[in-house]
Amino acid sequence: MTYAYARVSARDQNLARQLEAFAEMNIDRKHIFCDKKSGKDFDRTNYLRLVRKLRPGDLLVVKSIDRLGRNYQMIIDEWSRITKTIRADILVLDMPLLDTRSTPCSLVGKFIADLVLQILSFVAENERENIRARQAEGIAAAKKKGVRFGRPPKTYSRKFFDIVFAYENKQITLRDALNITGMSQSNFYYHMKKCRASGT
Secondary structure, eight states, rough: EEEEEEEETTTTTTOHHHHOOOHHHHHGGGGGEEESSSSSOOOOOHHHHHHOOOOOOOOOEESSGGTSSOOOOHHHHHIIIIIIIOOOOOEEEOTTBBBBOBBBEEEEEHHHHHHHHHHHHHHHHHHHHHHHHHHHHHHHHHHTTOOOOOOOOOOHHHHHHHHHHHHTTSSEEEEEEEHHHHHHHHHHHHHHHHHHHHOO
Protein backbone atom coordinates (compact mmCIF):
# COMPACT_ATOMS: atom_id res chain seq x y z
CA MET A 1 0.00 0.00 0.00
CA THR A 2 1.21 3.52 -0.79
CA TYR A 3 0.57 6.31 1.71
CA ALA A 4 1.53 9.98 1.60
CA TYR A 5 2.09 12.60 4.27
CA ALA A 6 1.76 16.38 3.89
CA ARG A 7 2.45 19.02 6.50
CA VAL A 8 2.49 22.79 6.88
CA SER A 9 3.37 24.65 10.06
CA ALA A 10 0.41 27.03 10.32
CA ARG A 11 -3.34 26.80 9.72
CA ASP A 12 -3.27 29.63 7.15
CA GLN A 13 -0.63 27.85 5.02
CA ASN A 14 -1.58 25.81 1.97
CA LEU A 15 -1.10 22.09 1.37
CA ALA A 16 -1.92 22.34 -2.36
CA ARG A 17 1.61 21.86 -3.78
CA GLN A 18 2.17 18.71 -1.77
CA LEU A 19 -1.26 17.29 -2.61
CA GLU A 20 -0.73 17.98 -6.33
CA ALA A 21 2.54 16.03 -6.23
CA PHE A 22 0.74 13.06 -4.65
CA ALA A 23 -2.09 13.28 -7.20
CA GLU A 24 0.50 13.01 -9.99
CA MET A 25 1.57 9.70 -8.45
CA ASN A 26 -2.07 8.54 -8.38
CA ILE A 27 -2.03 8.12 -4.61
CA ASP A 28 -5.56 7.53 -3.36
CA ARG A 29 -6.81 10.61 -1.45
CA LYS A 30 -7.94 8.42 1.46
CA HIS A 31 -4.32 7.30 1.88
CA ILE A 32 -3.02 10.86 2.19
CA PHE A 33 -2.61 12.19 5.73
CA CYS A 34 -2.18 15.89 6.45
CA ASP A 35 -1.27 17.99 9.49
CA LYS A 36 -1.16 21.72 10.02
CA LYS A 37 1.29 21.76 12.87
CA SER A 38 4.91 22.58 13.66
CA GLY A 39 7.54 20.02 12.72
CA LYS A 40 9.41 20.34 16.02
CA ASP A 41 8.36 16.80 17.00
CA PHE A 42 6.25 13.89 15.76
CA ASP A 43 3.36 14.43 18.15
CA ARG A 44 0.89 15.17 15.33
CA THR A 45 -2.55 13.57 15.21
CA ASN A 46 -2.68 12.51 11.55
CA TYR A 47 0.98 11.58 11.34
CA LEU A 48 0.51 9.18 14.28
CA ARG A 49 -2.60 7.74 12.59
CA LEU A 50 -0.60 7.18 9.42
CA VAL A 51 2.31 5.42 11.14
CA ARG A 52 -0.12 3.07 12.92
CA LYS A 53 -1.37 1.98 9.47
CA LEU A 54 2.06 1.26 7.99
CA ARG A 55 2.90 -2.40 7.40
CA PRO A 56 6.01 -4.17 6.04
CA GLY A 57 6.34 -3.46 2.33
CA ASP A 58 4.18 -0.30 2.40
CA LEU A 59 5.53 2.94 0.93
CA LEU A 60 5.40 6.35 2.63
CA VAL A 61 5.77 9.30 0.23
CA VAL A 62 6.61 12.87 1.31
CA LYS A 63 7.24 15.89 -0.90
CA SER A 64 10.40 16.97 0.93
CA ILE A 65 12.31 15.81 3.99
CA ASP A 66 11.38 18.88 6.05
CA ARG A 67 7.69 17.89 5.76
CA LEU A 68 8.53 15.02 8.09
CA GLY A 69 10.06 17.40 10.63
CA ARG A 70 12.61 20.11 11.40
CA ASN A 71 14.91 18.26 13.80
CA TYR A 72 17.24 16.04 11.78
CA GLN A 73 18.18 13.77 14.68
CA MET A 74 14.51 13.10 15.30
CA ILE A 75 13.99 12.51 11.55
CA ILE A 76 16.85 9.97 11.53
CA ASP A 77 15.33 8.14 14.52
CA GLU A 78 11.87 8.13 12.91
CA TRP A 79 13.32 7.08 9.53
CA SER A 80 15.00 4.13 11.24
CA ARG A 81 11.77 3.17 13.04
CA ILE A 82 9.78 3.16 9.78
CA THR A 83 12.36 1.41 7.60
CA LYS A 84 13.91 -1.00 10.10
CA THR A 85 11.26 -1.67 12.78
CA ILE A 86 8.07 -1.36 10.72
CA ARG A 87 9.99 -2.36 7.55
CA ALA A 88 8.11 0.06 5.28
CA ASP A 89 9.82 2.15 2.60
CA ILE A 90 10.13 5.93 2.29
CA LEU A 91 10.32 8.06 -0.84
CA VAL A 92 11.16 11.79 -0.75
CA LEU A 93 9.98 13.32 -4.03
CA ASP A 94 12.26 16.39 -3.96
CA MET A 95 15.34 14.24 -3.33
CA PRO A 96 15.24 10.98 -5.31
CA LEU A 97 18.30 9.63 -3.48
CA LEU A 98 16.10 9.42 -0.41
CA ASP A 99 14.27 6.34 -1.67
CA THR A 100 14.64 3.15 0.38
CA ARG A 101 12.95 0.90 -2.19
CA SER A 102 15.25 -1.74 -3.64
CA THR A 103 15.18 -1.94 -7.43
CA PRO A 104 16.74 -4.45 -9.83
CA CYS A 105 19.42 -1.91 -10.74
CA SER A 106 20.00 -0.69 -7.20
CA LEU A 107 20.17 -3.25 -4.41
CA VAL A 108 21.67 -0.71 -2.04
CA GLY A 109 18.76 1.78 -2.02
CA LYS A 110 18.27 1.63 1.74
CA PHE A 111 21.99 2.04 2.42
CA ILE A 112 22.29 5.05 0.07
CA ALA A 113 19.17 6.70 1.55
CA ASP A 114 20.46 6.21 5.11
CA LEU A 115 23.84 7.64 4.12
CA VAL A 116 22.29 10.68 2.40
CA LEU A 117 20.11 11.30 5.46
CA GLN A 118 23.15 11.20 7.76
CA ILE A 119 24.96 13.69 5.50
CA LEU A 120 21.92 16.00 5.46
CA SER A 121 21.78 15.80 9.24
CA PHE A 122 25.45 16.75 9.54
CA VAL A 123 25.05 19.65 7.09
CA ALA A 124 21.93 20.94 8.87
CA GLU A 125 23.55 20.71 12.32
CA ASN A 126 26.72 22.37 11.01
CA GLU A 127 24.66 25.20 9.50
CA ARG A 128 22.82 25.69 12.82
CA GLU A 129 26.20 25.94 14.62
CA ASN A 130 27.47 28.42 11.99
CA ILE A 131 24.34 30.56 12.37
CA ARG A 132 24.73 30.59 16.16
CA ALA A 133 28.42 31.53 15.82
CA ARG A 134 27.62 34.33 13.34
CA GLN A 135 24.91 35.66 15.64
CA ALA A 136 27.30 35.66 18.62
CA GLU A 137 29.99 37.43 16.57
CA GLY A 138 27.46 39.99 15.32
CA ILE A 139 26.21 40.72 18.84
CA ALA A 140 29.79 41.06 20.17
CA ALA A 141 30.72 43.45 17.33
CA ALA A 142 27.56 45.52 17.87
CA LYS A 143 28.23 45.77 21.63
CA LYS A 144 31.75 47.04 20.90
CA LYS A 145 30.19 49.79 18.79
CA GLY A 146 27.94 50.71 21.71
CA VAL A 147 24.73 49.13 20.44
CA ARG A 148 22.48 48.27 23.37
CA PHE A 149 20.26 45.19 23.30
CA GLY A 150 17.00 44.61 25.06
CA ARG A 151 14.25 47.05 25.92
CA PRO A 152 15.40 50.67 25.99
CA PRO A 153 15.30 52.27 29.45
CA LYS A 154 12.02 54.05 30.15
CA THR A 155 12.17 57.82 30.34
CA TYR A 156 9.67 59.63 32.53
CA SER A 157 7.89 62.85 31.70
CA ARG A 158 8.34 66.01 33.70
CA LYS A 159 4.69 65.66 34.76
CA PHE A 160 5.27 62.20 36.26
CA PHE A 161 8.39 63.42 38.03
CA ASP A 162 6.33 66.33 39.52
CA ILE A 163 3.64 63.90 40.71
CA VAL A 164 6.26 61.71 42.40
CA PHE A 165 7.87 64.77 43.97
CA ALA A 166 4.47 66.02 45.21
CA TYR A 167 3.55 62.62 46.64
CA GLU A 168 6.89 62.15 48.39
CA ASN A 169 6.62 65.61 49.91
CA LYS A 170 3.04 64.95 51.11
CA GLN A 171 1.60 67.64 48.85
CA ILE A 172 -0.82 65.07 47.38
CA THR A 173 -2.18 61.75 48.67
CA LEU A 174 -1.53 58.35 47.15
CA ARG A 175 -5.14 58.32 45.90
CA ASP A 176 -4.53 61.66 44.14
CA ALA A 177 -1.36 60.30 42.50
CA LEU A 178 -3.18 57.16 41.30
CA ASN A 179 -6.11 59.18 39.93
CA ILE A 180 -3.81 61.57 38.04
CA THR A 181 -1.59 58.84 36.56
CA GLY A 182 -4.31 56.20 36.07
CA MET A 183 -1.95 53.61 37.58
CA SER A 184 -2.55 50.89 40.13
CA GLN A 185 -0.80 51.27 43.47
CA SER A 186 1.83 48.59 42.72
CA ASN A 187 2.47 50.06 39.26
CA PHE A 188 2.84 53.57 40.65
CA TYR A 189 5.32 52.42 43.31
CA TYR A 190 7.26 50.44 40.68
CA HIS A 191 7.60 53.44 38.35
CA MET A 192 8.26 55.83 41.22
CA LYS A 193 11.23 53.65 42.19
CA LYS A 194 12.45 53.51 38.55
CA CYS A 195 12.00 57.26 38.24
CA ARG A 196 14.18 57.84 41.27
CA ALA A 197 16.84 55.41 39.99
CA SER A 198 16.91 57.04 36.56
CA GLY A 199 17.45 60.45 38.12
CA THR A 200 14.93 61.90 35.66
